[in-house]
Amino acid sequence: DTAVSQTPKYLVTQMGNDKSIKCEQNLGHDTMYWYKQDSKKFLKIMFSYNNKELIINETVPNRFSPKSPDKAHLNLHINSLELGDSAVYFCASSPATSGRDEQFFGPGTRLTVL
Amino acid sequence: SQQGEEDPQALSIQEGENATMNCSYKTSINNLQWYRQNSGRGLVHLILIRSNEREKHSGRLRVTLDTSKKSSSLLITASRAADTASYFCALSQYGGSQGNLIFGKGTKLSVKP
Numbered sequence: 001d002t003a004v005s006q007t008p009k010y011l012v013t014q015m016g017n018d019k020s021i022k023c024e025q026n027l028g029h030d031t032m033y034w035y036k037q038d039s040k041k042f043l044k045i046m047f048s049y050n051n052k053e054l055i056i057n058e059t060v061p062n063r064f065s066p067k068s069p070d071k072a073h074l075n076l077h078i079n080s081l082e083l084g085d086s087a088v089y090f091c092a093s094s095p096a097t098s099g100r101d102e103q104f105f106g107p108g109t110r111l112t113v114l
Numbered sequence: 115s116q117q118g119e120e121d122p123q124a125l126s127i128q129e130g131e132n133a134t135m136n137c138s139y140k141t142s143i144n145n146l147q148w149y150r151q152n153s154g155r156g157l158v159h160l161i162l163i164r165s166n167e168r169e170k171h172s173g174r175l176r177v178t179l180d181t182s183k184k185s186s187s188l189l190i191t192a193s194r195a196a197d198t199a200s201y202f203c204a205l206s207q208y209g210g211s212q213g214n215l216i217f218g219k220g221t222k223l224s225v226k227p
Contacts (some may be wrong), residue, residue, distance in 0.1 A: 045214055
């Protein structure tokens with residue numbers, strides 16, 4: 001059973017489109033995250049949710065909107081996609097409300113904006 | 115910058131040799147974590163060392179932490195071809211946003227059979 005799953009695995013789209021990436025964790029964790037990994041492998045946090053509430057919102061354009069319908073899901077919706085949004089997006093979760101324990105990562109979604 | 119800086123950026127060794135990767139940082143930390151990323155995959159947590167700990171072992175992995183020098187090292191002993199991956203250190207800071215791990219840029223390890 002996959003602990004943290006993301007769909008789709010690959011996403012190729014045109015500039016200006018709106019797209020969503022879904023994430024689900026079956027670990028019973030309280031905290032979920034979205035990270036962006038650029039072409040140089042630099043991994044940066046975008047958002048963190050704890051029990052469906054937004055905790056972290058780093059300097060991410062407001063074209064990016066996370067949605068957490070329940071504790072096990074954290075989806076990422078991106079409006080008006082730009083070339084610079086091309087990256088690999090990782091969802092992660094962690095058990096503790098402190099969020100300082102290990103994080104469990106999904107397999108990633110490779111987004112290519114043409 | 116707040117992020118950890120791994121050194122070296124790339125490391126190539128023969129199977130059976132030991133691999134050492136270093137991570138330096140500038141801020142105070144609650145803990146420091148090491149993750150592995152195989153090509154095209156997500157990150158996998160390897161080991162967490164808290165700020166009041168100096169050394170930790172897990173199988174063939176040994177992690178040290180020197181808070182006075184603000185540095186950590188990851189040693190993989192008796193390396194195998196399957197250890198080929200990128201290795202990242204991640205900082206959990208005191209007073210940082212909840213769960214805000216700050217990742218370094220990684221060390222790319224290649225183990226040749």
